[in-house]
Amino acid sequence: MPVRAGPSPEAPIVGRLPPAVAYEGGLYSGRGPEFAIVEAEGGWFRIDAVYVPTVKDDDVEDVPLAVTGWIPGRAIYFQLQTAKGFSRPDPASEVVYRFGELTHPRDWLAVTDCRGKWAEIAYGTPQEERRMWVRGICAAQETSCDGVKGDR
Structure with a gap:
């Protein structure tokens, strides 16, 4: 890369x-x-x-x-310790996604932005791209991190 x-x-x-x-x-x-x-x-x-x-x-x-x-x-991957995607980098904003089928980072189209502990992820298809903000990011590639969970 x-x-x-x-x-x-x-x-x-x-x-x-x-x-x-x-x-x-x-x-x-x-x-x-x-x-x-x-x-x-x-x-x-x-x-x-x-x-x-x-x-x-x-x-x-x-x-x-x-x-x-x-x-x-599109070259950035990480694990998530959360169950919700939000419309903005704010846990009080609308929940636009509840995790189910996007369990693996390779299911995303790309990371599109970041703000502090929040990352914006594009998902769906290139023709019907959607976006969500998530937190509870786990950078460790070998483990399930420290057990601290994001939004549930």
Whole structure:
């Protein structure tokens, strides 16, 4: 996945994120690069503090990757610890989705925005895209996180 100098597919490539590393361990059979999101603009996200899981001696070691830049929201995946999607990043706003069939991040079209502990997710089909705001995001790829739940 190319990492770009700006929030655009035309911006120069400043680095690359490697694909997920396959291994047997934890709850999943592989892990992808992990990073901090520091800014969002128009469906693009500026990332920093990137590290890459590397299989070493039947274990996984997190190796820092010296790259900072922008990636599209379709390249971002995480687990959710919530059962509701809201119309705005506010738990008092209208509930527009109750989780059922969107149990896996690959069912989403893209992450489209973020504000603090909230992420906006596009789902449905490209022809009938819908959006919802969620919180209770779990960044851990191997576990079910710390047990703290989002909105139920």
